[in-house]
Amino acid sequence: MIGVYVHIPYCLRKCRYCDFCSVPIDETAGRYRSALIKEIALVKDKYPGERVKSVFFGGGTPTALPAEDLCAILDAIRDAFPLEPDAEISIECNPKAIGHEGLKRLFEAGFNRLSIGLQATQNELLRRIGRVHTFEEFFATYQAAREAGFTNINIDLMHGLPGQTQDDYLDTIRTVAALGPTHISAYSLILEEGTPLYDDVIAGRETLPDPDAVADMEDAGMDLLEELGYLRYEVSNFAKPGFACRHNLIYWHNEPYLGLGVAAHSSMVEDGFWVRFSNESNIPAYLKKLEKGKLPRAERILVNTFEQMFESVMLGLRLVEGIDRAAFSARFGCDVIETYLEAYQKNDRFGFWDHSDPAYLRLNRLGMDHLDSILRDFRERRLIDFLR
C-alpha cells in the first residue's frame, strides 16, 4: 500500500521565502497536464496493481491549474491504481488561486482534504513575505471551501516572520482556531539560501526576529494550540483527534510513496530493493522526457537496510508518538534502542526521552527541540560496527 504525491510547480507568484520547485504559471501548464497523465500511464505499468491509500496534490500551488486539469489528473490516478475506498485525497491551495466553483468541482471529483496556505492573519506580515493574498481573501476561500463541502481542512501558519511579534502569532492561532479547521501546520520560517528573503536579510534590508524570541513564540504557540484542542503529533503539525494527515504519516513512518511530476521524490520497493528516486527537477527536462515516452527520472539510489534504519529513526522521531519498537524490530530484525545504544544513552543523560511507554522510542518536548543534535548522535553509528 502506497501514497501518491503529485507535484504541481506553478504559483500565481513565488513567495519571498520559498525555495520549492515552483514558477509563475505560464504556457507550459497545458503540456504539464498531458505529461503528468503520460507519467501516470508509465508508472501504472511499472507498479501494476499497487494499492493506494492516499493521494496528495502539492506544489507550488496546485490550484494555479484549472480545476478540470486537476480532476483529470486525479481520474488518471484512479484509473491506474486501485484507490482504497477511504483513501485520503488532499490538495494544497492558496487564497486567490481558486474560486467557489473550482473548489466545488474538486470536492465533487473526490478531493476530500484541503490544505490552505495562510501563514499569518496580519496583512502587513503577509506583504513582507510576498504572499499574494490578504487575510480577508483567505477568509473568503475558507468559507467557499466549507460551502463546497470540505470538512477536513488544514491551515498552514508560520512563526519567526520578519516583523512578527509573539502577540501577532498568538492572535493568528486564535483567529484560525476559531474557524474550526481539523488540522493546523505551524512552521518555523526556514531562511533558505537563494531566496529573495535570504538576500534581503544578508544585505540587512530585512531583519528576522532573534532566535530566542522565535523559540518563545513557538513554545507559546504550541501551548495555545493544545489548549484550543489541536494536539501536536509531529514537530510542526497539530490536529484535532483523528485528523492527523494520513499522507504525511506515510513519510514519517518511512513507508513507500510514489512521487509524480517535476522534482517529485519517491521511495518504492523495486525488485525487492528499497529505492529512492527523484524526477527531473526542471520543467523543460521533465516535459521533454515524457514527450519522448520515457520516465522522467533523474537520480536513483538503493537504500540499504542500515540506511533505511537511520531514515526510520530520522523520520519516526519527528512524531510525538515516536517509533513503534515492535514495528521497527519486525521490519529490521533488531531493536532500535539496542542498535543505537550509545546515542540513546547519551541523550538519556540530557533527559530527552519520554519513558512513559516502553513500547515506543519517544522524545519528550525538550528532546523534540534538539532533534537534529540527537540525529547527529544516531548518525555516529557506523555500518561496519553494526555488521559486527
Add this chain to the structure above:
Amino acid sequence: MNFDPNLIRNFSIIAHIDHGKSTLADRMMELTDTVAKRDMEEQLLDSMDIERERGITIKASAVRMFYHHTDGKTYMFNLIDTPGHVDFNYEVSRALAACEGAVLVVDATQGIEAQTLANVYLAVDNGLEVLPVVNKVDLPSAEPERVKKEIEDVIGIPAEDAPCISAKTGENVSEVLSRIVDTVPAPTGDPDAPLKALIFDCLYDNYKGALSYVRVFDGTVKTGTRIRMMASGSEFDVTEVGVFAPTWKPVDSLTAGEVGYIAASIKSVAETKVGDTITEASRPAKEALPGYKQANSMVFCGVYPADGAHYDDLKEALDKLKLNDASLSYEHETSAALGYGFRCGFLGLLHMEIITERLEREFDLDLVTTAPSVVYHVYTLDGQKIVIDNPSNLPNAAEIDYMEEPIVKATIMTPSEYVGTIMELCQNNRGVFVDMQYIEADRVNLHYVLPLNEIIYDFFDSLKSRSRGYASFDYELSGYAKSELVRLDFLLNGEMCDALTTIVHKDRAYAKGRAVAEKLKDVIPRQQFEIPIQAAIGSKIIARETVKAVRKDVLAKCYGGDITRKKKLLEKQKEGKKRMRQVGSVAVPSDAFMSVLRING
C-alpha cells in the same frame, strides 16, 4: 692565494624595521655588481616568505662584494645581516661580533628607535666602529639635521658628516661604500695561528648538511681540515668551504679576516651552535672566542594538531624545523582537553608565531596552540626547586613556599605626548618605573622593569595602539624575582580544562578570570544544555558566565522530498563538529584556546 686582509671590510647594518636596511643592502650589491639588477629579487637578503611579509629578518645572512675604491684599489666587503627582532638578541650580538664595523641606518623622518639603540650599544660593546647614515632624505618630511643631532645626543657618536642618502632612489649610496673603507678597520689576525672561526649563523642544507656561517679570526680552514667545535667538543672533517657571492661558492680556503661557510657533513644544526668557535682538531686554539651562550627558551606553549590523527605529521614537521633552528625545543605532552601534542619552547613571542605559522604554511597543518607561558621557578615547602613551563603542572598551593618569575628590563622610546598612557600601560602590567630621559624636547626614553609574563601577551600591540604606532620597544632578560603568583583554572560544565590553565599574579587573577570567562562565553557555541563557565583559584570560584542552551535545533519541515537533503545536512553538521574539541561534555572550537590570550586582563 688569499685576499690581502688590509683590503677586507667586515660590517653589518643596524636599522629599525622599515628604516631601509634591506633596500640599502640591495643598492650596495647593485653598485658593486655583486648581482645583476635583473636577477634581484626584491630585497635579496630577506629570503623566507614570512620574513618578506613581516619586513623583518629572522635569520642572519651574509654576502660578499668587491668594491673599486677611488684610491684605485679593490676592497672585499663582507656584509653580515642581523636578525631584526628582540627575540634574536643573542644572534644579533654574534653577528656583530663577526664584524669590525656597523652602518647605522636611521630614517630621516623618524629618528632613533628603541631597537636600534639596543643594537648600537651591542655594536659598541663589541668594539665596532659605527658609521651613521641618514636614510630616506628624498621624503618631504625628512629632517636630516634633526636626526643627525639626535644620533649625537643619544648615541654619542659624531654624525655631522653622516651621509644623507636615499636607499630607494640610490642617491648618495656610493658615498656610504667609500666611507665604509675609511671608517671600518681592516681585520687583524694571524693566518698561521691555530684556527679560530666564530659561528654567527647556521643553516641546514639537504645536500651539504648543517652549514656553519663563520668569520675566521685566526688561522686557515680548507677542505679536509679536521675541525672541532669548542663548546660541544664534536669533531668533523671539512668537506667544503665557500663564500657568499651572494649564493654559495666553494673556495680553496678561508683565512683570517674572511667570512664564509664551512660544510662538514654535519647532521643537524644542533652541532653548529651560533656563538661557538671552530678550531683545528690537530692544533686547537687555547681558548674559544668570548660570548658563547646556550640558547634558552623563554616562552612555551602547547602545540596540538587540530585533528588528533595528525600527531605524527606534526612531529615530523617539528623534526624538520629543528634541523634548521637550534633554538626551537619541543617535547611530547598530553592534555586531557587536546590529546597528544608537544610543549614547544621559543626564544620569544615572535619566534613562537613564526614557528607556528611555518608549521601551518609549509607543512599544511591545522594547529591548536595554547596560551604561551614563561618559565616559573617554584620552591616547595620541602625545599625543592621545580621549573614549570606548563601552568597545569604547577603543584598545589599548599605545597608551595614561594615562586619566582622572569623579569625583563624594558626600554621604550616614545614621543613625549604618549608618556602618560604608556606609563599607565606599564603600571597595568605590573611594571616598575626605573627612569625617564629626554632625548629631545618631545621624545623620551623610558626604562621599566616588567615581568616577562606580562609582555608576552599583547603588550606590544597595546603599546603601538596607545602611541599610534610611534613608540618602540626593546627588552632584555634580567633574571628572576619573587612574585605572588596563583594558578588560574577554568571549568566548563564543572570539568577542568587543562589547556586553559594559566599562572597569573594574584592581584590580576580576578580581572583575568572574568575577562577569559566572558571571552569563552562568546566563543563556545550554544549546545544542548546550559554550560557554566567558571574561573577558579584552587577550589574558589572567582568568576562565572553561562552559555545558554540551544533552544531549537530541529528542522521545521521534513517530507518525502526532503529526506536525502536532510541526511546530507546532518553529515555536513557532523563535519563541523569535528573541528571542535571535546572537553568533558562540552564541545569547544579549536581556536578558543588561543583566543583566550588576546585578553589583557
